[in-house]
Amino acid sequence: VNSGALAFADTMQRLGRRIVSVRVARQNFSSACAAASRPGPAIEEVRVPLRQLFFEAGGLLTPLHKDPSTRSMFAPWYTALRYLHWLDDSNDLRVKKDFKNSQVDARYRGVFAEEVAIGVMAVVVQNLFAVTRISNMAEELDLSGYSGIVADFLALGSSAATGKGTGLIIESKGSLGTQVSSARQKHAMEQVAASKLFKDPTIASSVGVTCCTTIRYADQRKSTECWVNDPELDEQSPTEFRSGDLWRH
Secondary structure: OOHHHHHHHHHHHHHOOOEEEEEEEEEOOOHHHHHHOOOOOOEEEEEEEHHHHHHHHHHHHOOOOOOHHHOOOOHHHHHHHHHHHHEOOOOEOEEOHHHHOOOOOHHHHHHHHHHHHHHHHHHHHHHHHOOOEEEEHHHHOOOOOOOOOOOOEEEEEEOOOOOOEEEEEEEEEEEEOOOOOHHHHHHHHHHHHHOEEEEOOOOOEEEEEEEEEEEEEOOOOOOOEEEEEOOOOEEEEEEEOOHHHOOOO
């Protein structure tokens, strides 16, 4: 038994079977994005196992299949080790009010918000778009010699209307305590809109979404929420790629 195994066992015990909720709001969905997503209300509560949220965040931040040192089952749980003690015990995804203290470096709060927002983004797009595969493009895709703008994540889902494969180009932003600023939301939409579509035989159509997640403190009235927006994509000059070289396994 090594220290990594003991830390993993302790993390699993503390995560337990806890379920947390996030308020998800769809905004400005085009007909194509609406067809790709499952039917549902404009605003809804999504409940997710805390284990899944941390696994998705850790897996996307720690590539699982390139570096042999990150292939262990422990690697995706690194985010949980770092941040589990930040969360309060409510059924909502919230941060203890103690972390408002000025002695907590604002940089750590920013990193926490961005990394946990990635986990929220992953479970939200799985819920809305039946996503089965998702990859961090900066980590997985060879962008050498490519001068265009590329959003952070690429996912493969299944259209609710046609059942055919749908590619999603996704940008995630996160904030703690206050809503993601309009300037950052705008930048996220610009990144997605400027990203070129990716062609693959398994993808019948592509849509772009931004996921802007605000994680609340325990003493705030508002709930943690993820705003899912639909910028229009530039359909000119799609870039070819082989999905087998890109998808996280």
